[in-house]
Amino acid sequence: MSGALLRATGLRLAFGGVKAADGIDLDVMAGEFLAIIGPNGAGKTTFINMTTGYLKPNAGSIAYDGRTITGMSPRAIVKLGIARSFQLPQLFLEHTVEQNIALAVASRHGIWSPLVPLLRPSYRDEARDLLDRFGLSAIADARADALNEGARKLADIAMAVALKPRLLLMDEPTSGVAASEKMTIVETLVNVLRDAKVTAVFVEHDMDVVERFADRVAVWSQGRIAALGPPAEVLSDPAVQREVIGIERHATPPGVRHA
Amino acid sequence: MKRYEPILGVLLAAGLVAAAIAAPWLRFVLTIALAKGIAVMGILLLLRAGQVSFGHALYIGFGAYTVAFLAPRVNDGAVLLLAAAAGAGVLGLMVGLFVTRYRQIFFGMLNLAMCMVFYSLLEKLYHITKGSDGIRVEIMPIAGQALDRVTYEWTVFGIALGLAFVLAFLLRLYLASPMGEALAGIKTRETRLEFMGVPARGVLLAAYVISAVVGGIGGALIAMTSRHVTPLLSYWTASGELVFIAILGGAGGVLGPFLGAAAYELVRVYAAASFADAWQMILGAVLLLVILFAPGGLWGMAARAIGGRGR
Amino acid sequence: MTTLTRRETLAAGFGAVLLPATLSAQPAPRPAELKIGVTTFLSGPASVFGVPSRRACEMLAEQINAAGGIAGIPMRPIFVDEGPGTDHLVGEIRRLVQSEGVHAIFQSISSGSCLACTPLSRELNKVMLLWDCGTQRIFEENRYDYAFRTQGYGTSEVLAPLLYLLKTKPNIRTLAVVNQDYAWGRDSWELWKTAMDALKPGVRVVAEMFPRFGSTDFSTEITRLLALRPDVIYSTSWGGELVTFIRQATERRLHERTTFVLPVAEASLQILGRSMPEGHIIGTRGDHWNNHPAPANPELFNSFVNAYRQKFNEYPIYPCHHMAQAVWALKAGVEKAVATKGGAWPSDAELAAAFRGLTFPTPTSTITLREDGQGLEDQIVGVSSFNDRFPFAVPKEMMLYPAAQVSAPIGQKSTDWLKTLQPAMIESTGRSI
């Protein structure tokens, strides 16, 4: 691990009176898996939205690979190698899963070829390979709007991975996934990401997942980072346990969709 | 279903040719139907992106008037077709740069506004356009060949059919390409496109320009067939008619526009002949029945008959 | 009944299309019925003209057939709607000729329709009688062997009211125009302006307004006219728009500040009833006023007007008279052609030849189809007034303008000819009737 891949400094953003980011300073190290935990409304998704260009901070800056990306468009940021997945899966609902992935593959190469099929052998193979690794081969030909929540979630992440990012931000990758499958899926995901040497930031509610897979964990509370460090250390902090994890475990039983 | 599309296309074309040989007056109606079918492919393209243009009669009118204006100077049908296509493309680019910033009703109504402004110009610039009287288009040589009337009509019919084939083929490729699939992505998840590094507006603009080009071609063919152009070609109801044909034919495949256009023109002719003062009611009722009882339009019906899915 | 037979023909359309279309090459056999295609507005705003004219046509066909038909053959009109626009109409004309096998076509109210369809007379070698459209462009820009207009045209229909105005109100100084924004509105203004500049130079045009075709509110235009107080307001509007304009204008007493000149007012007078103010100049696109003081054939005139009234509970309006003129011209033309062939049925070319130079009687006068195809129909203009006979305004102090004096000579464009007019013409043309 060598230095910060992403550096957020003094990020502030308020919606009306609500401070979604109230002075966020965070370094994401190259190659690490950073988990973000915290109660709903703490500003976790806002951080991802700001990093990917969907929201513009009122103050502060974000640097990626030594370069300031604050205020850049999502499109430009993706081109630099930052991809994301979504809390509510953002799939092309009238396309098949395979087409969804292939579109992501295609967008890496530039999509401006009007006469060669999307599902040309090279894109198809890459998409199939990815689906295989995510264990989605069986539903490759299903339309995205026919999938269950867990499959949508995975397909959504697979699309982000297909962009071959250096930094991947995932918003609650395991919400909606059945508890019985959760560990297997995360394991698969982590293997894929480690193989591709992707740095990952993920918002997570399941502390078991955090404990097992995160290199570091950041605790969000009211637009601030309340704690930051290795999972074992942070999760055993009684204040964190009381204010974050306790509430979390009662407020959102696993499998419930966050709207 | 997609597999059958070429075969069905050939069958449909053979049917059109047979009808045109058998009844000379139908040849005229069917040429118009082909021309409108070509234009409706552009509507289909935009529908892929979930956008409804209520103003594409603008490009029909533009293509038609391009032919009418240039015919006395450039007396060759082939050149005029190219000119109409290119002109409509440029116009489409200019209008598209503006309207592709908008979605849904705003997109629809801005297109309508452009169309109505063009219509008003055709009416207002009386000394150039002859207003509602319109401009007559004489029989013209095509690709350097001077033609008598019947040969000319057959040639235009043939060109319309040939263009329909070529354009439908290209459109089919386009729709299956990354550009075409990204276009369909605008309908369901436009934001995701941006997060994949794909400029959604550019994708839509490209489709918009293509839709303008085919609109221009359709309009030029209409002018070469009816040989008289009037501002009515660009009235808002004419735009509605294009959307009407698209839905009647079904938005599932590239044959839909042609099925729709042929059905539309034939129903209109037969309704007008049988009930001269209630043809609108009959057309409206046909459309209503198709929407309520045959979702997917005529193409969907054909697809179900063969046993596949519409798309 | 007719619908059914036509539908049968159509049902046969797809099946019987395989029949060889070689009939026209044969020496023409005597048909069992004389089929006439009639294009007219059955939808949209201009159906105010189209539907009454269709009624008149059906009524006359019935009468003629009851009296033995035309040259012994019953006539059957087949109607086609002009409403959907020219690309549809051009197709319908082909269908009428190539599928229905009509023997002649009565063509179109709209100038646009006429300009689009008349060239087909040449291509399809079919006689077309232009029964109502007024554009001067038809016969001034082209020569047609198969097309004839059985009524007057824009030039005379505008010039006659202008002459009447200048004679009765020689001191006008300002004028405003409110016309519908489409070809007739623009054309009729250009004709008027050209003629006015020649006949009375120096009249100032204080407003040129062309509200959108189909407007339902003229309050703004009227306010502006009230403020401008022009001596004359010229409008060739018709239908619902003229009714709306006159009602909104009279309610605000615009008619007390100015003189209206309304060359096509006749068709709206019944609807306006007592709302039409008195003392304004009105025209009827011809000489067929329902109160014509001295029609050439009073019995025929009254029988037509009364039969129409009885059947439809209203007076015929000018499109009905125009339609009747086409029917009478058809009768005269066909009978002349048959007589020329000694009783044998004429070919299309022979039928067309019979119409050239044809003079046929109308109830009010006669109409001659000139060498170029243009009909010469006299014009009668007067000022609106009320009497006991009619529950709506009719003209009084009428002047008749013989067609030949208010039409451009053959081979000359109307706008060129109107420029050559001399002020002396105001006194020399027209006579009181």
Place this chain on the structure above:
Amino acid sequence: MAEWFQDNGLLLGLALLDGLSSAGLIFLVAVGLNLVFGVLRIVNVAHGSLYAIGAYSAASIGIFLASRGLPGWASIPALVLSAALVGAVLGPLIERFLLRRIYAQEEVVQLLVTFALFMILEDVQKLVWGVQPIHHDQAMKLLGTIDIPFGADFIPFTNYQLFVLPGFAVVTLVGLAWFLRRTLTGRVIVAVTTDREAATAMGIDAQRIFLLTFTFGAMLAALGGALSSPTAALVPGVGAQTIVLSFAVVATAGLGQIEGAALTSLMMGLGRSIAVYFEPELEVVVPYIIMVLVLLVRPQGLFGVIETRRV
């Protein structure tokens, strides 16, 4: 500039009066369309037909009452009554038997259902009321005129156009605003307009609201028609002319925003009347120019709210 105002100030004043009256009428038609669009998300093309039928019915009922010797003052309540009647009969019929079957379908299909309905109703009007212009101006005549001084001169305006039309528009605007803000049903309608999903999730009976809103919209359309009938002769096609302007108002105003519709109507009414005074040829395109300019500055419409998608 100052000089121009000195010369034309009085005219501008007249244009203002005319603009107010025409804005009133534009608003009455457009606000119903906007309300329906806000709640049902359907661009109701048949709104124009409802307008026309309202106008025709009002004229017929007025003529009937007059022939029965009813006193003149009754003609104004008769207008409102006939509008309510038309809306209450046709609105539920259309919503219940047509629209309700297609809420699940794509927007374009919904739009076309109303387009088909529009075509059918055009012919129905013709069958019921014929083609000759119909007019009944008792209400306008009854109220007489008022002389507005104009320099040394004076200009008569009809009280009906100067006061009744804008008056009805203001009453409708205030009444609607009160209804939407202060009553439970009104608030529910607003809730459905702003966030349909959330509203239904909260247990709102969307079907009832749809029915209610559509009926209400139909009544407003018919009211617009009825109120216009004393000033204008009714002919076939009057609906098509009216609806296209309302489209522009809706897109410019912003989704379901009644205040937006009011402001837009005012701008368009004034814009048009000013055009008639100073550049009459521009009158037709003024509404579209206004629409394009507004959307350039505010892409979501004058009073529209930007819909941010949660991701």
